[in-house]
Amino acid sequence: MAEASYDPSNIFAKILRGEIPSHRVYEDDAMVAFMDVMPQGPGHTLVVPKAPSRNLLDADPSTLGPLFTVVKQVAQAVKKAFGADGVTVLQFNEPASGQTVYHLHVHVIPRFEGIALKPHTGQMEKPEVLAENASKIRAVLNG
Numbered sequence: 001m002a003e004a005s006y007d008p009s010n011i012f013a014k015i016l017r018g019e020i021p022s023h024r025v026y027e028d029d030a031m032v033a034f035m036d037v038m039p040q041g042p043g044h045t046l047v048v049p050k051a052p053s054r055n056l057l058d059a060d061p062s063t064l065g066p067l068f069t070v071v072k073q074v075a076q077a078v079k080k081a082f083g084a085d086g087v088t089v090l091q092f093n094e095p096a097s098g099q100t101v102y103h104l105h106v107h108v109i110p111r112f113e114g115i116a117l118k119p120h121t122g123q124m125e126k127p128e129v130l131a132e133n134a135s136k137i138r139a140v141l142n143g
């Protein structure tokens with residue numbers, strides 16, 4: 001079967017172009033980080049390279065170092081911002097793996113002892129909660 005190709009009408013490409021809103025916590029020349037609208041826990045953040053690729057499988061390797069540099073910064077920031085005990089980092093490739101948005105991204109989720117993750121793409125969080133959580137993360141990143 002032919003490999004699926006990158007579709008620039010995906011929702012993260014629209015967020016990167018500013019066509020739909022997001023609760024951004026970080027941006028540089030190559031990366032953006034914003035709140036997941038269906039968080040698996042409080043502070044669930046997505047780190048997204050601006051360079052187009054469906055996922056890790058077709059990504060330019062030069063994207064991955066800068067991506068994981070930002071993933072590390074965001075992981076440290078969410079751990080501090082939410083007083084978390086740990087951080088889960090997740091990344092899905094193609095539908096069989098659970099991927100639902102076909103623009104490379106990494107999930108960064110604060111974790112607390114004894115508290116399970118909520119389901120992937122479960123319930124929408126209230127915009128005011130996402131805005132407050134984003135401001136907590138920004139305060140650490142910019143602090």
Ligand code: AMP
Binds near residue numbers: 091
């Ligand atoms: P994945 O299954 O790894 O492709 O994850 C896609 C993630 O994007 C899911 O966790 C969704 O909750 C999240 N998501 C979908 N639409 C949006 C959106 N407009 N803004 C922020 N996060 C989104």
